[in-house]
Amino acid sequence: MEDLYKDELEALAFHDKGEKPAGWRLSPKSLRTFILGQKKPLEYEGRSITISQKFFGNDSLVERCIVSLASSRPLLLIGEPGTAKSFLSELLSAGICGNSRNTIQGSIGLTEDMIKYSWNYALLIAKGPVPEALVPSPLYTGMTEGIITRFEEITRAPLEIQDSLISVLSDKILSIPELKDQPFIMAQRGFNIIATANTRDKGVNEMSSALKRRFNFETVQPIKTIDMEMSVIRSQASKLCADMKPELFDDSFISILASTFRDLRTGTSSGGGKFDRPDAVLSTAEAVQVYQQTVVDAHYYHDDEISMKTFVNNIKSAVIKDKEEDLKTLKNYVKVIAKSEEKSNDELYQEFAKQVAKC
Structure with missing residues (x-):
């Protein structure tokens, strides 16, 4: 993130007059602007820099996350897969310390070292346990450099690894008993931890109550409105396919994709109808991938014209995953919506429905 949005971060830092917590590169107010964007561009080095909106959702959630970190409380972002928890943690890290890469990936094979x-x-072997023989890992790096350590999928890590964080979070001290002259290090100001966890992983390695008490929990919800989800799909797919024709980012197709994902994700339509929900999460991130694949296919195989067959097949792949019976759920949903008053005269949707029926 610090590379992708380098110009924005530099422009914000140049104009930032706000008070900064110890070790922070941006003030909380400027960090909020970096994540949520602003309409008025900033002048920097003879250029006009637009601060784009990067996270779409609950603005107050972003503010609470920033306040938590500014008060030196570790932050745990929880929610369904694909709700941009990792993305938000990267943005926070980039704005706070200019380093979003100091990351631990939680997994069953994770060890304390x-x-x-x-x-x-x-x-x-040659010199014994001396400081130069020590190889730092992300937590050590975060503490010694005073930067954020990101812990992805913390509940996928074994319980004993999770609980090894308790003393670090409580005392901001890391013990190194092998070094007799320096048996511990103290965290530099600016150090903190941002962790993420999926609600779908509940019960995999449930965090201990002692560890939970040391985090501020914030739940990242799926995007609730069609217009906002369409905006995210359009903006993110456009960035991923920046060298392709703007005409490929067609709101008619994006509307079908966003409404299909939203309705199947919630089990209800905008008209109040109730539907079976597939097992798949159907996140906004997956919707972006579906549309990106559709655009790439159109560019390379169909002379920059979107193929409805490819579009439907990409949606089908996202919905059914490895559970073929979810195809029936998709077909039943589309069949009902195609007969609704809103869609009965929509030629594009009727074409979409016919292609889904052929799957």
Whole structure:
């Protein structure tokens, strides 16, 4: 993120007159602007820099996350897969310390030395446990450099690894008993942890109550309105396919995609109808991928014209995953919507419905 939005971060830092928490590059107000955007461009080095909106959702959620980190409280972002938890944690890290890459990836194979420190065994044998033989891991790096450590999918990590964070979060001290002259390090100002966890992973490795107490929890909800979801699909797919024709980002197709995902995700339509829900999450992130694949296919195989067959097949792949019976759920939903008063005279939707029926 610090590379992708380098110009925006530099322009905000140049104009930032607000008070900054210890170790922060931007004030909380400027960090909010970086994530949520602003209409008025900033003049920087003879250029006009537009601060784009990057996170779409609850603005007050972003503000609470910033306040939590400004008060030195670790932050845990929870929610359904694909709700941009990792994306938000990257944006927060880039704005706070200019480094969103200091990351621990939670998994069943994660060990304590992978998050704290390990040893260069050649130097360890030659010189013994000396500081230069120590190999820093993300937590050690975050503490010594005073930057954010991101912990992705924390509930996928074994319980003993999770609980090894408790003393670090409580005392901001990391013990290194092998170093007799310096058996611990103290975290530099600016250090903090932003963790993420999927609600779908509940019960995999449930966090202990002791660890939970040390985090501020914030739930990231799916995007609730069609217009906002369409805006995200359009803007993100446009960035991913920046070298392709703007005409390919057709609101008619994007509207079908966004409404289909939203209705199947919630089990209800905008008209109040009730439907079976597939097992798939159908997140906005997946909708972006579906439309990106559709645009790429149109560019390379169909002379820059969107193929309805490809569009439907991409939606089908996202919906059914490895559960073929969910195809029936998709077909039943589209069949009902195609007969509704709103869609009965919509030629594009009728074409969409016919193609879904052929799947």
